Amino acid sequence: MKTCLVVDDSSVVRKVARRILEDLAFTVREAADGQAALDACDEAMPDGILLDWNMPVMEGLEFLQILRKREGGDVPRVIFCTTNNDFEHITKAIEAGANEYIMKPFDQDILREKLEEVGLLEKAPAT
Amino acid sequence: MISATDYDFFKKFLKLHSGLILSDDKHYLLESRLVPLLRKFELPDFSRLAANLRDNANSVVAQAVIEAMTTNESLFFRDKTPFEVFTTVMLPKLHAARPPSAPLRIWCAAASTGQEPYSLAMTLKENPHLIGTRRVEFLCTDLSNEVLERAASGRYNQFEVQRGLPIQMLMKYFKKVDDMWEITPQLKTGMTFRKLNLLHPFVGLGQFDIVFCRNVLIYFDAPTKTDILNRIAKVTAPDGYLVLGGAETVMGLGEAYRPLPNQRGFYVPNVPAPASMSAAVASR
Ligand SMILES: C[S@@+](CC[C@H](N)C(=O)[O-])C[C@H]1O[C@@H](n2cnc3c(N)ncnc32)[C@H](O)[C@@H]1O
Numbered sequence: 001m002k003t004c005l006v007v008d009d010s011s012v013v014r015k016v017a018r019r020i021l022e023d024l025a026f027t028v029r030e031a032a033d034g035q036a037a038l039d040a041c042d043e044a045m046p047d048g049i050l051l052d053w054n055m056p057v058m059e060g061l062e063f064l065q066i067l068r069k070r071e072g073g074d075v076p077r078v079i080f081c082t083t084n085n086d087f088e089h090i091t092k093a094i095e096a097g098a099n100e101y102i103m104k105p106f107d108q109d110i111l112r113e114k115l116e117e118v119g120l121l122e123k124a125p126a127t
Numbered sequence: 128m129i130s131a132t133d134y135d136f137f138k139k140f141l142k143l144h145s146g147l148i149l150s151d152d153k154h155y156l157l158e159s160r161l162v163p164l165l166r167k168f169e170l171p172d173f174s175r176l177a178a179n180l181r182d183n184a185n186s187v188v189a190q191a192v193i194e195a196m197t198t199n200e201s202l203f204f205r206d207k208t209p210f211e212v213f214t215t216v217m218l219p220k221l222h223a224a225r226p227p228s229a230p231l232r233i234w235c236a237a238a239s240t241g242q243e244p245y246s247l248a249m250t251l252k253e254n255p256h257l258i259g260t261r262r263v264e265f266l267c268t269d270l271s272n273e274v275l276e277r278a279a280s281g282r283y284n285q286f287e288v289q290r291g292l293p294i295q296m297l298m299k300y301f302k303k304v305d306d307m308w309e310i311t312p313q314l315k316t317g318m319t320f321r322k323l324n325l326l327h328p329f330v331g332l333g334q335f336d337i338v339f340c341r342n343v344l345i346y347f348d349a350p351t352k353t354d355i356l357n358r359i360a361k362v363t364a365p366d367g368y369l370v371l372g373g374a375e376t377v378m379g380l381g382e383a384y385r386p387l388p389n390q391r392g393f394y395v396p397n398v399p400a401p402a403s404m405s406a407a408v409a410s411r
Contacts, residue, residue, distance in 0.1 A: 085285060087303055092293065102296040103285050110289045117293055123207065 002120055003027045005043070007037040007060065008052040008081070011102075018052055019049075019080070020108050022038070024121060034058025037045070038066060045072050048120045052083035056062065061096055077118040094125040129158055134179040137161075137192075144328050145193045145270055160195045167191070168201040194271040198346070201239040203291035204246045205341070206373045208352040212393055213250060213337075217368050221336050224366055230262035230317075234335045236325060236359070240293070241278030247339075248314040249300055262375035266332065268323035279320040281310035293402055325355050327334035329362050336364050342372035353381040360384060360396045369394040 005027040006017045006052040011032075018028045029046065030035040033055040040046070049067075053060040060080065067073040077100075080093045083101035091100055102110060115121040134298060137157060141147040149157065149189045161176065166187050170176050180189050204210055208226070222229060244267045269275050285365040288297055288308045323329075323342065338359055344352045359369060360383035369384055371392050373379070377384045384394035 003257060073186060085303075089300070094294065094298070101291060106289065107286075110286070114289075 001027050002027060002048065003029065003046040004048040004120070005029050005031060005040055005046040006050045007031045007034065007036060007063070008050075010052075011057040012036055013052070013081075013112055017111070020111050021050075021127060023108075024112060024115065026120075033111075034060060034063030034066075035039050038095055041067060041070075041073070041076070041090060046076050048115070048118070049076045049078045050081050050102075052079055053080065053084050053093075061092060064096045071110070079118060101119070129154060131171045133174050136177050136181070140184070140189075141193065141196055142348075144189070144326075145196065145324070146351045148346060148348050149196075152279075152378055157196070164188070164191050164195055177241060190272070194273055197271050197272045197274075199239045199271065201242040201342075203242045203288075203296075204231055204293075205243065205291060206392075208248050209341070209370050209392065210246060211338070212370075212387075212390060214254050216387070216390070216393075217337055218251075218254070220366070222258050222261060225261070225336075227259075227261065230264050231258065231337075232264045232266070232333065232335045234332070234338045234362075236268055236323075236338055236340040238269050238278055238320070239271075240283075240287075241267065241281065241320075242287075243339055243341065244278070244318060245281070245305045245310055246291075246301075248318070249296055252300070252314070263317050264362065265318040265321045266345045267318060267337075270324050271324070274318045275322060279315075281312075281315060284308075284309045286311065292311065326351070329358055332362050334364055335362055335368070336365075338363055338367070339354075339370045341370060342375070344375050345372065349369070349380060357382055357383045364398055365396055365398045367396065370394070380410055386393045 004021050006014050006021070006028060007114045008014050008017070009032050014030045018030065021028050029040055034088045035058045037065050039050070051060045051064065060082065064078060078098050079100040079102055080098045081102040081104060090101050102114055112121065114122050134154060134157065138149045141149055161173065165172070165176060169181065179186070180192060208320065225231070233247060238244055244265045251258065266373070267275070267278060280302070284307055287303065300311050300314060301353055302311065317337065340359060344355065347355070356377060363369065371394065373392060377394055385397050387393040387395055
């Protein structure tokens with residue numbers, strides 16, 4: 001079973017994401033900020049990370065920059081998931097090593113397709 | 128509530144004018160799609176709407192009813208495989224077979240809001256080596272004016288650009304305008320958007336190398352599908368291609384096409400043996 005770490009300071013968003021991800025057969029862990037996410041990665045590197053941008057303690061971009069420099073930190077597929085939906089933010093995220101980018105609000109279809117896009121999910125049969 | 132008589136009328140009207148097959152249990156769908164039109168055209172109820180269509184089947188109201196009953200859902204790079212086969216099989220074959228000056232002609236026969244032609248255009252831009260400097264023309268048609276206008280505008284909301292479109296492609300080919308994402312004008316080069324009902328004759332379209340006719344035949348009955356396929360074959364080059372939707376097939380729908388070996392959803396015209404050859408056989 002694939003593992004996904006959901007990093008978001010909103011417990012509501014974490015809950016929504018968890019429900020969708022568990023439906024897609026992921027094992028889900030949660031972190032409320034970038035520092036907590038780094039700790040979680042130290043414990044066990046997840047296959048995928050769903051990453052909010054604006055968070056207290058350590059924001060998403062900084063977390064990603066640190067993660068990508070760590071040993072094994074290049075493994076997780078990272079999908080940013082944020083209300084920052086302008087060109088500049090997306091560019092920064094990709095440069096920092098994000099694999100995909102979701103602009104909130106999102107729905108189940110978008111999350112599923114982005115997971116497919118980064119190779120964490122098998123392609124669904126033809127729609 | 129729609130009366131049984133009126134339901135029957137709408138059913139026949141839609142079959143005749145758009146090909147749509149409405150089964151007998153779609154009252155809810157019909158009502159929910161038509162209610163906004165009652166308001167828009169200030170009609171008191173469905174029977175007045177039906178009466179209006181009986182009087183004039185070509186009115187603005189009639190067109191609105193037809194458009195309201197279409198399903199326009201589309202997404203970028205839908206089903207992925209067609210865009211892979213486009214680059215691995217179709218483009219190399221056709222590029223090699225055509226004289227350098229001949230443009231490649233692609234028809235998106237149910238283009239809806241444009242995700243399909245733009246996905247093809249992006250695919251071409253990503254693979255410039257496949258066709259060199261050859262011109263590519265896209266004819267994008269649909270029954271609905273409303274979706275064609277949106278297609279031609281190339282503007283998509285945040286949800287739409289997140290359906291099927293990889294983030295790198297979004298950054299490369301779109302720019303953000305207010306709350307919308309607008310496709311770069313470059314990708315519209317060679318694209319024509321035009322209203323065309325697949326039930327009507329295909330006159331003045333010319334000949335196509337590739338026809339995408341995806342996720343529209345599903346709404347029609349078998350004779351209508353067969354007729355459309357036969358007529359598409361007549362405007363397709365003998366060495367051209369037809370691409371259907373993931374749930375569609377030509378099986379049982381006449382002889383115009385046969386599947387590409389090992390490729391579900393892709394078809395080539397069944398070309399009759401050249402006249403000289405059959406003559407030679409006959410003279411034996
Ligand atoms: C589900 S969309 C398919 C869009 C795109 N080809 C795809 O696969 O994503 C179906 C489209 O077919 C159009 N359509 C329905 N009946 C039609 C007809 N008789 N002639 C032309 N287009 C028609 C609808 O307006 C709608 O935009």
